[in-house]
Amino acid sequence: MIRRALIPFTVLMLVTGGLRADEIDGSLRLAAERIAVSTCATCHGPRGHSIAPKFPVLAGQHANYLLAQLQAFKAQTRGDPDALGYMWGMAAPLDDTTMAALADYYGRQRPEAGQRGDPALTARGQQIYQQGDATAGIPPCGACHGPHADGTGMYPRLAGQHVEYLMKQLRSFQSNLRNVAIMHGIAQVLPVHDMLAVATYLQSLGP
Ligand code: HEC
Ligand code: HEC
Incomplete structure (x- = not known):
């Protein structure tokens, strides 16, 4: 299903670790897109816009973060039962070059807002996300994930992600x-209840 043969031999020769975005050439992009459409889209949806809330949205997620997660699935260090059941097998046949190209592909897709939830819950979620809760010792999530929850580098984008997936990760x-x-x-x-509040707020956020 996932064929290394799709990747040109010359590229495989040159690369040992992850690739920088500017090193991903046209044929590698095409190969990654083929894998995304034929394999990953079954769960993660077209261009990373997943429908079922168990499967994370990948569209617009940071390439560095995506690559690190694929490497963690392959190394079997991200050990949640769903990670094990769904993603260990998916990541196993992918080499670093292909993983970097897939991460680049999803990183370039345009993210979207998800469904809005209960307004009171959303307001509480916004408060936790932006200010934290000093008495409970909860830091503001935005300090790392960014004021618009669009993340940066190794801090994942959370805006528009499914409530169910966010809850499961927490x-x-x-x-x-x-x-x-x-x-x-x-x-x-x-x-x-604050987990649910913050997840509800995050799902509703757009790009
Ligand atoms: C059979 C369903 C399925 C297929 C096919 C699949 N995935 Fe996944 N993927 C999942 C599930 C479920 C999770 C969430 C695992 C968890 O809860 O920890 C996930 C998580 C991920 C994550 C982590 C996202 C994050 O926000 O941390 C990445 C990256 C990913 N998949 C990439 C891919 C790529 C690339 C492919 C194609 C080669 C692929 N997946 C194919 C089910 C699938
Ligand atoms: C000090 C920095 C920091 C703060 C503050 C922080 N996070 Fe994170 N968060 C991270 C990092 C780093 C990761 C990536 C972990 C990894 O590499 O697997 C992450 C990952 C996540 C993920 C997984 C996303 C995915 O796609 O799988 C969720 C959900 C999340 N954080 C929610 C929150 C929430 C909610 C808060 C506030 C209550 C918060 N974070 C505060 C650093 C932070």
């Missing part, structure tokens, strides 16, 4: 099934 950070120290500390102090 719980996985909490239990360390997805083992990331920064987000573990934050998820530990985030009560479940």
Whole structure:
């Protein structure tokens, strides 16, 4: 299904690690797009606009972050049961070059806002996201993920992401099934109703 043969031999010869965006040439872009359309779109939707809320939106996500996640699935260090069940097998046959080209492809797609939710919940979510909650020890998410939740570099974009996926990740950070120290500390102090509030706010945000 995912064929390394799609990648020109010369490119494979030249590359050992991840690629910079300006190193991804036309044929590599085309190869990545073919894999995205024929394989990844089954779950992540056309151009990374997934429909089912279990599958994360990839459109407009940062290429650096996407590449790091694909490498973590392949190395089997992102260990949530859904990561294991769906993505370990997907990432296994991909080499670094192909992963970088796929990350670049999704990074270039235009993100969209998701559905709006309950207004009171959204308002509470906005408050947590922008200001945090000092008494509960919750830092403002925007300090790292950006004031518009569009992220930067290794801080993922959260705007427009599905509530269900966001909730699942926060719980996985909490239990360390997805083992990331920064987000573990934050998820530990985030009560479940605030998780839902912040996820509801984030889903409604557009580009
Ligand atoms: C059979 C369904 C399925 C297919 C096909 C699939 N994925 Fe996924 N993908 C998932 C699920 C489910 C998750 C969320 C895992 C979790 O909850 O930790 C995910 C997560 C991801 C993430 C992490 C996103 C984030 O925000 O952290 C990336 C990147 C990704 N997939 C890329 C791909 C690429 C590239 C392909 C094609 C080669 C692909 N996926 C094919 C189901 C799929
Ligand atoms: C100190 C910086 C920092 C703060 C503050 C922060 N985050 Fe994060 N967050 C990160 C980093 C770094 C990652 C990427 C983790 C990785 O590499 O897997 C991340 C990942 C995430 C993800 C996973 C996204 C995906 O696509 O899978 C979610 C959800 C998330 N953060 C939500 C939040 C929320 C909600 C808050 C506020 C309550 C918050 N974060 C505050 C640094 C931060």
